[in-house]
Amino acid sequence: MKSIKYLILSNMIFLNMFFLTGCWNYREVEKLAVVAGVAIDKGKNNQFIVTTEVIQISGGRESKTTSTYITMEGKSIFDAVRNQISFAGKKLYWSHTKVVIVSKEIARHNMLSVIDWYNRDSETRSDVNLLVSREKTAKKVLEQRALLEDINSFELADTLKNQISLSKAPIKELWGFINDLEAQGIVNIVPAVHLKKNKNMYSPQIMGAAVFDNAKLIGFLNSEETQEVLFVKDEVKGGLLIDRDKTNGLKAPISMEIFKNKTKIEPVVSRNNEIKFNIKVDTRVDIDEIVGNVKYANEKVLKKLSNNEAKNLKNRIEHCIKKVQSEYGVDIFGFGAKLREDNPKVWKKVASSWNDRFKNVSVNVSTKVNIKGSGLFSEPIKMGD
Amino acid sequence: MRREQITDKQAICLIIIFYIGSSFILGVDGESKNDAWISGILGMFMAAxxxxxxxxxLSLFPEKSMFDIFELVFGKTIGKAFILIYIWYSFHLGALVIRxxxxxINTVAMPETPIFITMLVLTVVCMLAVRSGIxxxxxxxxxxxxxxxxxxxTVILMSIPKMNFHFIKPILGDGILPVVKGGFSAFSFPFAESVVLMGGFFSLKTKKSPYKVYLIGTVIAGILIIIITLRSIVILGETFTKFYFPTYVAVSMISLGDFIQRIELTVSVVFVFGVFIKSSMCLLVSSKGIAKLFNLQDYRSIVIQVGILMLYFSYTVYDSIMEMKGWAFIVYxxxxxxxxxxFPLIIFMAAEIKVRRNKKGDENSI
Amino acid sequence: MIRKKNLLDHDQSLEQENSSLVKSLEANIEFFQKIFHDNETLIARKFQNKYLPEAKCCVLYFDGMVDTQKLNEKVIQPILNTNLNEGLSIQHLLEELEFKVIVSDKIKASNDLNEMMSSIMTGDTILLLQGFDKCLLISSKGGPTRAIVEPDSARVIRGPKEGFTESIITNLTLIRRKINNQNLKFKFRELGEITHTKICICYIEGLALEEIMAELEKRLDAIKIDAILDSGYIQELIRDAPFSPYETVGYSERPDAIAAKLLEGRIAIVVDGSPFVLTVPYVLAEAFQASEDYYNNFIFASFNRLLRSVGIFIATGLPAIYLAIVTYHQEMLPTPLLLSITSSRQGVPFPTALSLFLMLLVFDVIREAATRMPTPIGQAVNIVGTLVLGQAIVEAKIVSAPVIIITAFSGIMKLLSPTTLGSVIVLRLFFLIMASLMGIYGYIFGMIMATIHLMNVRSFGVPYMLGLTSFKNHNGQDIWIRAPWWSMTLRPKIIGVRNLVRQSTKIGKGSKMG
Incomplete structure (x- = not known):
């Protein structure tokens, strides 16, 4: 009798556990509105406009993945995000989000208002890619149809990921933005995206970078400049070096593919507290395109080629640093951070006035280009006339 | 009943998991930013x-737990007072760990599930374990x-691509003071918390075992904690002190190819096991203490009661997670x-005197 | 309970009122017929000697339980045809028959009623002789038995193909043939107050631990049950942790497996009428060992063994982990996988937890139905169950395809080790429930609970998890992997502690290398 009582009791506890607790965090996959990407714009009256690309799946044997866009306004970002429930019915699911596109306007105003919610909330993940739209609104970029994939945001993420063999835009994840924001002696650059016409339709192209002063956008760099900045920041992992200097007697451009790059920045503090930076760039390249009769099998020619290339690169970098110093006046290269790492005592003295100092800090660039190969051909293609 | 006994290897494993229990979740300290790993080393040496x-x-009184030693050294009355003090400490510690x-869980995984339920499940499992014995x-x-x-x-190896070793620099950029402060914090949490284990290690095999267990266990766990802290630093940079759960966030950054991504759940397995062992030990020790206090035959009869009290206490001990972090690193x-x-110093001196005197007494009687 | 008492009382009263035989043959025959009244399989064949008509005999036996050819040729024929007048003393005719006439390997004069009863019931023949209040018990066990065939429960490709049968004597013979050693001991006893089933405790003296032996005998003594129809009865009556889903007493149908366990210091219990021989103590690691492991190349065998243990782990955990990830931790899924699972879930009305639960039940239903049916029908059940049902249920969008895959995977995995089948099924449901409540954390807590339980279980004083946590030396070399024979020089500790040395030197390796 007693055991039956226990049995009934434990059964009741068990069943209650099932019925009362089952719904807390249990959610079925098809009930999720998976967000692939999000674009944030500024609306009227200081409101935020949040556009999300939500993945739509039609089930069945021939399942198809498409996406739809939900746009909503709100007083804050989170308000706008939550307001989307009134639209879509489902709560948005953020774990698989790949990109966050921020419009120029918002970035000019204050980036922090965007990223704080995204980093803080536990539903979202801070390892998404951050992009700044050069178009009028970020929404416009997000709402374009993708070229090769089904979902635009995924294509944007893929484009970013494969940037390493182009090196014409930086890669910035959201948490990295915060990291650099908080760090002393460095400011953020974020990849920029714009629309480009391709076969009767516009598709997003990621090129160049947006320059920030703390959390405010102050300008854009073009793709060439971005590559130069990346060279200084030691973030080049691929890409091309192109030599088309006609003065060297070249008939056609030579392109070299970068395989490996190592950049070292050495802060040098002289006795009278003059701060100087030595930048050493060491690049390994392969010849990939060479037109004309350059006999590169010859060591002398090879040396000349690489010296030319190194000089070229040096000029470009120096020019870029000058431009940044004069035009933007913010330390996107992280010179200050480097100084702080290597020489915290000196940094403490100059920290407060670093932005001013950066503008006239002198830089000594030395470059080295090593040509290691020439593709599959051992000799240039000759025209047999 | 046969005497319970654990081998040295088991005790070492136990103490390692005890250390990494909650310090993996919370990280070792919040003061010294990217020098936290130095604080970890410092804390370890301070704890030695x-x-x-x-x-x-422990080795002066083999086969005796902390509570037996109190009574042996101080006699009934003062001994009971000490027992009471350490019951409180282990009870409180257990509650903090459960919290x-x-x-x-509430913050990162299941915001909608009531915190009480998640803690209840842990407590039930701990009660089961403690009833099964050391x-x-x-x-x-x-x-x-x-x-x-x-x-x-595996997780450390997988996170190598995300590491930025220049985050470690500048070493001692803010001077030595925050690091020492952090070291003190690491000393008390987690290293010196092993004082609780004195109540659990009554069952070691030999007289030398306590030394071996404490030393090897602490060194291995210390190295582990330092490596994990370093890992968090080189992945997250200085911002890692801003997170409540830096280790978890650091692991969430890992992505290898398109397939291995968002694997932070695997480290929460480590957390759960660590917390389980740590709170089980706290529960065991406080139950043992209470059994000793009231001269009970077997502590097993009060495990469930103590466990439920611990659960309720942990439920009420903090109001918010902000309070928890503040307590853990500033007040604790x-x-x-x-x-x-x-207290251990007092006990140690009293025990030495007692043992010497006993020896003398023995010699005299012969 | 009451009925049993009465029966036994009846037996005893019989014995008391007529405890011994009388000198009259007819009276004796009637006495037996009275005992076995209404039992027409009792045959009483009367005959007398050609030369000595006073020598009236009667053989009593149960039809079908004796070897009739043997009875005719070696008992009845000699008594009929031998000239009993010559050189035999009539006064001691019974002894003379016993010693000089009857051709039988086992014969005994007796007037103990209990002995007579148990003999005739196990297939011996009683020979009654006019003028004697004793009888001869002549061994004539016969009748139909099953031939020695390869056991269905543990097939091998490599290794001996004989299996135990239902006859205890045959089974003991099979064990005896494997271990030719005087230290192999057999201790008989009878259990079952109605069935009087013979059981035999079999062990190697000097290897088996005395404490375990004493404990086993104590537990066997405590059994007071009316019937033992299979070793399963004893298995459940002597086991530790009676409520655990895990087996704490091992069993096997293979003589080589039993011999190997005896050689590791275990004790075997052979039960008459059951081809399954029990072994104690039993630890979890044995569930993953198959006898073929020891005959195959050790690398291959280790691979198989790892497969088995990992398979069981997956079989118990896979549905729970799937459920946890798909309904609690979707961020763990790679994006393409999330999308494909979502697309398969479109339009499915039941929650994943429920459909997993149901599909696991369905799988077990199919398995159960197929085992009970004759082979052709069983195959039909399998086809209908797996192909038709599985296909249709997905097409009809009642269950999503990944759930079917998970169920099938887990269902096949659990068959890797047949002995753990019961515990796997129970544990799997438990984990599933835990995971449906708390996601992966529920699963982990379920695992911890299961581990605590396993750590608490002991089989005859031996920890159930013995060896599973060690990877070194003689404790761990036959657990997760099967070490090569030349390196297994010592028996596993604790069980084989009385005589640890298995090989005196590393002969195999040495000679190979030399």
């Missing part, structure tokens, strides 16, 4: 003499530790100081 002391006390775990806890630790090691090493080192340093 204390650990020697604990081991010495740490609850806040962790032997079973020891054997579980020994069998689980290799798995935990495997997970930790000072609060725990008497329990970890002053």
């Amino acid at each position: 003499p204390m650990l020697f002391m604990y081991a010495r006390i 740490n775990y609850g806040e962790f 032997e079973v806890i020891g054997r579980i630790s020994a069998s689980v530790l290799p798995i935990l090691f495997f997970i930790i090493t 080192p000072y609060y725990a100081f008497p329990f970890q340093v002053i």
